[in-house]
Amino acid sequence: MLREVLQELESALPGCVSTNPDDLIRYSRDQGPVLEPALADAVIRARSVEGVQMMMQWATRHRVPVVSRGAGSGVSGGAHATEGCVILSLELMDRIIEVNADDETAVVEPGVINADLNTAVAEHGLMYAPDPASYRWSTIGGNVATNAGGLRCAKYGLTRDSVLALKVVLADGTLISTGHRTFKGVAGYDLTALMTGSEGTLGVVVQVTVRLRYLPQEVHTLAAFFDDFPRAAAGVLAIGRARVQPSILELLDGRTLDALDDVHGSDLRRRGGSLLLIRTDGFGAAAEAETIRAVLVGLGAGVSQEGSEEAERLVELRRHSRGDDVDDLFRVGEDVAVPKSRLVDYVEALEAMAERYAVHLKVVAHAGDGNLHPTFWVARSEGLEAQSRLDEALDASVRLALELGGTITGEHGVGQYKRRWLSWEQEPAVLDLQARIKQIFDPLGILNPGKAIVA
Numbered sequence: 001m002l003r004e005v006l007q008e009l010e011s012a013l014p015g016c017v018s019t020n021p022d023d024l025i026r027y028s029r030d031q032g033p034v035l036e037p038a039l040a041d042a043v044i045r046a047r048s049v050e051g052v053q054m055m056m057q058w059a060t061r062h063r064v065p066v067v068s069r070g071a072g073s074g075v076s077g078g079a080h081a082t083e084g085c086v087i088l089s090l091e092l093m094d095r096i097i098e099v100n101a102d103d104e105t106a107v108v109e110p111g112v113i114n115a116d117l118n119t120a121v122a123e124h125g126l127m128y129a130p131d132p133a134s135y136r137w138s139t140i141g142g143n144v145a146t147n148a149g150g151l152r153c154a155k156y157g158l159t160r161d162s163v164l165a166l167k168v169v170l171a172d173g174t175l176i177s178t179g180h181r182t183f184k185g186v187a188g189y190d191l192t193a194l195m196t197g198s199e200g201t202l203g204v205v206v207q208v209t210v211r212l213r214y215l216p217q218e219v220h221t222l223a224a225f226f227d228d229f230p231r232a233a234a235g236v237l238a239i240g241r242a243r244v245q246p247s248i249l250e251l252l253d254g255r256t257l258d259a260l261d262d263v264h265g266s267d268l269r270r271r272g273g274s275l276l277l278i279r280t281d282g283f284g285a286a287a288e289a290e291t292i293r294a295v296l297v298g299l300g301a302g303v304s305q306e307g308s309e310e311a312e313r314l315v316e317l318r319r320h321s322r323g324d325d326v327d328d329l330f331r332v333g334e335d336v337a338v339p340k341s342r343l344v345d346y347v348e349a350l351e352a353m354a355e356r357y358a359v360h361l362k363v364v365a366h367a368g369d370g371n372l373h374p375t376f377w378v379a380r381s382e383g384l385e386a387q388s389r390l391d392e393a394l395d396a397s398v399r400l401a402l403e404l405g406g407t408i409t410g411e412h413g414v415g416q417y418k419r420r421w422l423s424w425e426q427e428p429a430v431l432d433l434q435a436r437i438k439q440i441f442d443p444l445g446i447l448n449p450g451k452a453i454v455a
Contacts, residue, residue, distance in 0.1 A: 006042055009058050013051055018043045027069065027087045032077035033332055033417050036450075040067070040081040045089045049167065049175065049206045055088060056204065057173035065446050068200045070111060070139030073132070074146055075333065076415025078199045082450050088204065090141050096120050097207070104212045105164065105181060110141020110205050117210075126212040129156035132411075133319040141205050147197030149411030151318070154368025155247040155281075156213060158411065160196045167207035168195055171442040181209055194437075199413050199452040202441040216247075216281035220289035221311035224301040225272030229253050229363070231299060232274035233343040236367040238295045239278070240340065244288045248279035249368030250318050253347070256362045260317050268314075272302065276367070277314055318364065330387050331377035332394060335418075336401035337410035340370045349400050350374055357393040359386075371410035372401075399424065414452045422454050 010017045018024075019042050027043045041064075046052045059066050068088040069079035081087060094111035101124040108117060114135040117128045131150035132138050138148070143159045144166070156162070165179030179185065179192035195202060226232040232251055239246065252260075252275045257268040268275060276296070280288040293303050304311045338346050347363055354361035354376070365372040376393050378386035398408055398421050408414070408421045423431060434453045441447075 002041060005058075005062050005064070009042075009044070009055065012054050012058065013044065013046075016045050016047065016051060018045070027072070027089060028081035030069065030072040030074040030077060030079040030415075032075045032080065032415055034080060035077065035416055036080075036082070038081045038083050038085070040085050040087040043087045043089060045092050047092050049093075049169070052088070052090075052169045052204055052206050053173040053175060056169050056171060059086070059446055060172045060444060063444055063446060065449050066204075067448050068145075068204045070142030070145075071113070071134075071137050073134040073138040073142060074413065074415060076146075076335070076409070076412045077417045078146060078413050078415035078448070078451050079142075080416050080451075082448075085449075090204070090206070091139065093141075093206065094139075099124065099126075099212075101126065103181065104214075105209055106212055107207065107209050108140050109207060110139060110144070112140045114138055114140065114143065121212055122215055124212075125215050127215045128210055129162055129213045130159045131156075135319075140208050140210070144196050144205050144208055145198070145200050146413035146415075147411070149366065149371065151248045151250060151315070151366065153366055153371070153411070154249045155245055160193055162211045162213075163192060163196050163208060164211050165209035166192050166195055166205055168203035168205055170203045171444065171447050175206075176203075179209065183211060197413065199415065200448040201438055201452045202447065204447075214282075216285065218283060218285040219279060219281045220285045221248075221315060222278040222289055222292060222296075223304040223311040223314050224276040224278065224296045225268075225303075226274045226276065226299070226301050228273040229347055230344045231301075232276045233347070233367070235276050235296050235299050235301060236340060236343065238299060239292055242291055242295050244280070244291050246278045246288070246292070246368060247281045248277060248315065249366070250277040250315075251275070251343075251363075251365040251367035252277070252318065253363040255360075256364050259362060264317060266317070275314070276301070277311070277318055279315065330380055330390055331375060332390065333373055333375040334394065334397060335371070335373060335409045335412040336398060336406055337369065337371040338401050338404045338406035340367070342404045342406075343367065343370060343372070346372065346401065346404055346406075347374075350397060353393050353396050353400075357389045357396070359390050359393045366410070369410070370406070395421075416451050419451070419454055 023043045024039045065085035090110045093109040095109045098107040131152040132148045149158050254273045360377045363374045
């Protein structure tokens with residue numbers, strides 16, 4: 001039966017459908033932890049809006065679940081295959097349709113890579129501000145699906161703050177347009193904001209109109225080494241009290257510095273127990289950097305020269321501080337956010353949790369907005385008991401973030417992995433409302449089932 005159904009789709013979209021085992025393995029998961037391993041029944045590589053519409057019409061007729069994806073750079077399992085699904089890959093829809101330098105906008109297909117868009121608009125003195133660590137290979141469509149963040153969030157916000165309009169294919173193949181090309185626009189409900197961060201559960205994004213920002217004419221980067229994490233976190237608050245707005249404000253703990261030294265042969269850990277990376281941009285970048293330098297030196301930090309080659313290199317190292325997958329470890333990186341004033345309290349409690357549950361821990365943070373990425377791990381050689389301890393530590397860390405007024409996910413999305421925690425954060429009435437919204441957009445429940453919301 002499945003073969004006959006797929007033949008119908010292959011006839012409608014010749015050359016777009018694959019059941020090759022290697023493709024099924026490659027496209028059936030993203031970078032997130034796998035709770036329920038599954039292989040898709042087929043991979044469809046869409047090439048056009050019309051192709052996506054035809055595919056969704058087919059899926060609706062046959063009630064086939066559809067998991068859409070870009071580059072698979074997500075880390076919450078939002079693009080994992082589910083039983084009996086097909087994967088809809090949008091990576092081939094990668095055209096930059098229009099750049100309007102005067103309006104400071106661009107129109108792109110969902111498969112456009114972040115870095116490629118920035119290269120294209122830089123010649124106009126513009127940039128696309130969202131800046132996930134995976135910017136060299138993550139797609140704009142995937143960023144919209146998860147409302148991705150990144151290093152420049154401190155100043156420029158999340159993806160939602162840069163999305164003006166969308167074209168979306170609904171579950172039944174209907175194509176709708178949301179939003180506007182203007183920076184302002186308040187007509188009707190904000191469906192663009194609703195779609196941004198909906199993780200493929202309400203529709204398939206096939207075109208994005210983004211707001212561009214001015215490419216900074218001047219950038220200054222500082223690396224400030226502190227004796228320990230609490231002093232570095234105090235530096236974050238001190239920068240805020242000085243009323244200076246960095247574009248990047250990143251915090252790395254001592255274990256992260258150890259890990260970077262092991263991989264890159266650097267000597268970061270020898271220079272301090274914690275590192276604060278700061279970047280200022282714009283015509284006032286030098287003055288802002290000097291103010292920050294004075295504040296941090298006053299707190300006892302050792303601060304590099306503005307714009308030094310080393311500081312720039314450290315920003316790139318920060319992008320890769322999550323680390324590569326290692327076969328001999330059970331490792332999970334988290335994505336909670338807490339109020340900035342509670343950073344020290346939260347990390348001190350994390351340290352105690354790691355000791356209590358006998359797990360390893362390292363912490364990096366988008367300190368400018370209180371978004372932390374604690375990574376817990378245990379050795380696989382310790383067996384299932386160790387994995388159970390790891391899960392208990394993760395649960396405890398999430399509960400604490402909520403108690404401190406935070407959230408279970410600052411930028412990675414709920415996906416598959418964090419659904420078990422969503423009801424801890426959101427009350428039953430809100431969960432019910434979300435389920436009813438999902439029902440309106442996707443009455444058959446075929447769009448990315450088992451992800452993002454508790455249904």
